[in-house]
Amino acid sequence: MSIPFTRQALLLTMSLASFTTQAGDTTWQHPGIVEGNLPAWYPKLAQQLAPSDSWLNGHYAQFSTWRAHARQLVRDALLTPDSHRPFAPEVLSRQQRDGYHAEKVALNITDDSRIAALVLTPDTAGPHPAIVLLHDHGSKFDIGKEKMIRPWGDAAKEASAKAWAEKFFTGRFVGDELAKRGYKVIAIDAPGWGDRGPMTYEQQQALASNFFNFGRSLAGEMAYEDLRTVDFLASQPDVDKAHIGVLGFSMGGYRAWQLAALSDKVAATAVISWFGTWQGLMTPGNNVLRGQSAFYMLHPGLNAKLDIPDIAAIAAPAPMLIFSGGKDKLFPASAVDAAWEKMHRIWQSQGGESHLLTRRWPDLGHVFYQEQQVVAFDWLDRWLQPGKTSPGIK
Template sequence: MLQIKAKHQVVFVLLSCLICMDAMAQKRDKYEFYKDFPVYADKLLGQLTYPLAWGNSDIKDFIEWKSAARRKVFECMMTPPPEAKSYDVKVIGEEKREGYTARKLEFNLSDFYRVRAYVLIPDGEGPFPAVNLLHDHGAHLYIGKEKMIRPFDDDSLVLDDADKWVDNLYGGQYFGDYLAKNGYVVFSTDAPMWGERGRAEGVDRSKYDIIAGNMMMYGRNLSAFMTYDDIASTDFLATLPEVDPKRIGCAGCSMGAYRAWMLSALSDKISACAAVCWMITTDVQMTWKYGRKESGGFANCIPALRQYLDYPHIASIACPKPTLFISGTEDKLFKVPGVKKAFKIMHEVWDSQNAGGNLETELWPIPHSCGIEAQQRVLDFFNKKLK
């Protein structure tokens, strides 16, 4: 009897494997999607006219346009998380480092959730200029804020992972610690799904899009929550006694760069922004022509927003703030033709407001990264604009 049952189980497993293999190989002569795009992708792109962009919009007063464009972005971001009734800050760790002190805080970022963050405070007498440092995506969700600021020694697994990540993407130098050594209060916290805001079941990149889809079913947007949180965390940063609230910048690489220019466009508390390796136009990003497709999933997906504004149009809401963009000619994620088009659009906006000197756009012979030289360039930029 046991032998018969075992044979049945083997047969069932074999049949299941055959069905899966057959499903993977099934193709029809007619189809509507190719390489993860609809076959009518070019027609979709042709219908994106960006009617709310500066220069396309009927609104001719720049201040009025900025207000209308910002309202539209928030409208497309859908309902935000409710504001925290109080921050209720707890210092849960502190470590003296060379030239600054590292603190690990826990506080209410919204009325929905309590988060942890690192804050680096320079030695000396403040208040100091500050930077909200926004971590990257990298399809690596185990760490978030620890990509920006060296974690404490008491968590060897996290520290080992962070060291490897920083060696690979940041030239072996923690960006946040570097800025703190040079006189800046530096703040960094996890985006939703990263680090200590991840899944109880553990890291699984394939679950990100499922969770983002489930959030949509609640009428909320996970990518928008990331931006709402970046705005709220900047509001929190401005309350710290060591911080000069009139001298707060933001910076990041990759998804962190996207977060930075989005934050600068939508928060009046940001005075200067530096974005490394994230800027492009949709017509280059979302086509087969350049051999590259968007695979960040919901990390920068705001429903319907592309019907009104492209990426550089949104970033231009920050005009005339001092803003630095660095992109790489060897960056396989952001093709140079799209980067150049985006830079040109933004320069036209800053120039139209007699603020051309406040926008610096640079193409470097680098891959998708933010090495020591790029960090030095960002520091020099902040020294001029925030000090």
Template sequence: MNRTLRNLLLTACLYISATAVFSQKRPRYEYYKDIPVYVDSIHDELTYPMAWGNSSETDFDKWRASARKKVFECMMTPPRAASSYSYKVIAEEQRDGYKALKVEFPLSAWYNVRAYILVPDGKGPFPAINLLHDHGAHLFIGKEKMIKPFDEDSVVIADADKWQDVVYGGRYMGDFLARHGYVVFSADAPLWGERGRAEGVDRKKYDIIAGNMMMLGRNLSAFMTYDDIAGTDFLATLPFVDGDRIGCAGCSMGAYRSWMLSALSDKIKAGASVCWMITTNVQMTWKYGRKENGGFANCIPGLRQYLDYPHIASMACPKPMLFINGDKDKLFPVPGVKKAFDIMHDVWKSRGADENLTTEIWDMTHECPPKVQDSVLDFFDKHLK
């Protein structure tokens, strides 16, 4: 048998073997549709003892401090903080009523990142928005999903333009807010855009990298939140920004980032989240055909032992917060959304601040079209202007 034929046969055998492994089933099993069969028993034990109302702490400020401490503890060790937030402007472009800047600055002591900043024409300081991009299982672009890119490869620009049509109704949300008088900042989350893999985009590698980070005593999802906090700290240092009027907003994963940031940073004065709020017992269940498809994008080890999603978001109370979800959003079933909204309203009511919490369910899918962006603008105009 010649070498070529032998190699072909070996390759065929390996392929057949791999195929057989993937199709093999045992009569007994413990996981179904990627969830343990005993998931209901786990739900029964998730009593969220550190939630406001469940905790024995009756002083709200003390409760928030202890709850934040627990969240940060579960987020594991943060990246080492940058010694300063000095930045350099790489490129700039004058647009209709505002200037677009591409900057580079140290987001931590370990890594510099590039970001877009939009600055309104006129005399500042201005109110500002940390605009947080989505997941979308699309990692090639990040900040470019929120702010129209420039000084960039034509492939990136075309991809960003296409993404606007898919999720944002053809409108760059960052540019829309800047035209209405807001400084807008947007940076890539870890593994998106210019913070991706040298080998190129591969969604399947996200979970592997998250596992490797965990082996290093760090958490990839937590790094995203730590970076959002640091990005807000950087934003507050800019001379054209009013540090007392900083908000944050995002859609999908950007919405998750927005309420996490609002809960954990006192520099955020108001937050808007579009299409990301749920309770764990609805998210992780077969009843609605749901499971966590975002990988490790919002996975913080052990946190569900203490707090559910709406409990964490409630740390933002009594800040003004806006939550919008869609009744046709297959990622976030309405019963879980309504339950989460009720939990948060109970917290804001307990502080006499329910007028500051706006929760709405719109006739839409998982998206952030111009009509939603208009509502977000109205919300920020009310609370930051």
């Protein structure tokens, strides 16, 4: 006996036929990622980058109240506990230079890590104004602190550092130039560089992931160690504690404005070649999308609360200089300009517009050349050595 071909059976058959013909058809699906390592819906995500806790939102009546709140947001995002061990510095080696001396000093940078720093000290009587120098990334890990201060006693590092200085700093070591101008200078290796490495480019993701697996953060570790470096300088009897500055290039520039946000001990900050808004940087083709180096700047969830200029502005109205190269492909002018506009609004709101210097160098790329150094060093002298005669800000 045959089974009647009912209407329900017909509909089921048609449905199955439709399913069969579309079985490999994925036009219904939004792709998970697009070229450039961005999620397919990144334009919507970029539009949502409207930081909830920015001073410019007008939710706070007192800047001091907002600053305390914003600083605590950043500090909490580091996922790094406070350290309490004494620094216990020990001089490992020393070299006399022209008008100043260089030392390699071991110190407890945290309760977990004892590291080596390079320190330059003028031969004149202190207390001296001081500068924390923060090195770049550059995907070059054999040297870190040696990118900023001329090393000695290791031929390979000396050659590597000299080549780096030729490429980015017109052949000059930034730390040594500042020591000649009367500053006590310090530089440490970020985790993975120099004496704390060298690691490979591919190891960055694994290192950062394993920090997270321990409930900690690679970016937070770097930021907290920078904070402790300022604290170490401030603990030294030959340092003028009221005149401690920070200068960083590239990733070091990021570290510089971040450090100024975290510490009231920073009296002036020079940021070279690392600034913008996250909305302007999170676009196809930008360098930050490569992922590996980004782990040193990744504080989960913080970007939804504070943008880059919001974090830097925690330091307002303290003096801050920010340089950008007109030919710097890593930081689009539109992203930099949008960030600078926010910065100027905030400094102006606190009566400190004259304390903020932003400048684009049209003919330069991602570098800190001698002509930029002259302006930046004169500017630092203005705030950290107020009694010193200087050629003036250009």
